[in-house]
Amino acid sequence: AQTAKQVIFQKLRDAEREMTYEEFAGREGDIVTGIVQQSERRYTLLDLGKVEALVPQAEQVPSEPYRSGERLKAYITEVRRGAKGPQIVVSRTHPGLLKKLFELEVPEIADGVVEIKAVAREPGHRSKIAVWSNEPAVDPVGACVGPKGSRVRNVVTELRGEKIDVVPWSENPSEFVANALQPAKVREVRVDPDTQTAQVIVPDYQLSLAIGKEGQNARLAARLTGWRIDIKSETQATAVPEAPAEA
Known part of the structure; x- marks a missing residue:
């Protein structure tokens, strides 16, 4: 009976892991919010609720301290099956993080009116994004900067003070x-x-x-x-x- 119970528990655990994997599979390029669990020189662990995500050293910004218990947004670069459930690798340095943060802050980007055409980033120091509007009446730079600079300021805060230049794209x-x-x-x-x-x-x-x-x-x-x-x-x-x- 004990063995049968163990088999059932194991199957339940496996099914749970598979469901969690399916939830994150194909989400490369998305943003997640997690809570810093553990931070060492080689890696930082983020608690995403059902699963942990790994921020490898190469994907960390050297000037950013990751303190246990603080909330952090990161960019998913890889989701793979692991023996103990899905392994999710995330980044704080990827240019895609900057792009996604602007998508969250700027409704005109989410609506497709304003497009981010190019991103260049030196993580922790400075970035530039080039933006373009599909509608002549909408100023793409103004939309990204926001009223009194509020939108760009929220992105700068999330990136711990990284300076951001928003410039108009041109063909x-x-x-x-x-x-x-x-x-x-x-x-x-x-x-x-x-x-x-x-x-x-x-x-x-x-x-x-x-x-x-x-x-x-x-x-x-x-x-x-x-x-x-x-x-x-x-x-x-x-x-x-x-x-x-x-x-």
């Missing part, structure tokens, strides 16, 4: 590159489609802002647009190269 490469370099102001952009390179000229006083701290602004703009970006100040652009001295 015109010169325009898109100029937008991507915001908050810097750009004088001129010359694009070469053959080499996928953009030569950008900015006012002298905007050069350091355009390049950004340790090149971050230019780097994120290049990643957002898919163009290699070469930035020069107006003085540098108009400087005549010296003729080589004759021997």
Whole structure:
């Protein structure tokens, strides 16, 4: 009788695990909210209710402390069957997390009126998103920023202070590159489609802002647009190269 009971319990457990697996299977790319159970250097465990999710070290933001008992949103990257139920791997660094957080905050994105066309992220530091509106009457940047900056501020809070630039997407490469370099102001952009390179000229006083701290602004703009970006100040652009001295 004991063995029969054990067999029944085992089957019930297996059925429960299978149901939990089915609940999460195919949800890669979704966002989940969990409570931090345990945080070590190599991994952090999130309690999702019926199951735990693993945040591997590579998917953690180094500047974020994960404290036991706190609520955390994360992006599902993998769901697989395990011996003790489904194994769910989640990320705090994935660009998809930023995209999903904006979908939650901005009704115009959820409705499909505003689209996030591109995302570039240096987790814990700074991100850029390029947005576009299907309706001319709707300002995509304004919709994402929200009244008095409330929507973007909620995303920044969830990402523990990560700075976010929301810029207008454009199918015109010169325009898109100029937008991507915001908050810097750009004088001129010359694009070469053959080499996928953009030569950008900015006012002298905007050069350091355009390049950004340790090149971050230019780097994120290049990643957002898919163009290699070469930035020069107006003085540098108009400087005549010296003729080589004759021997």
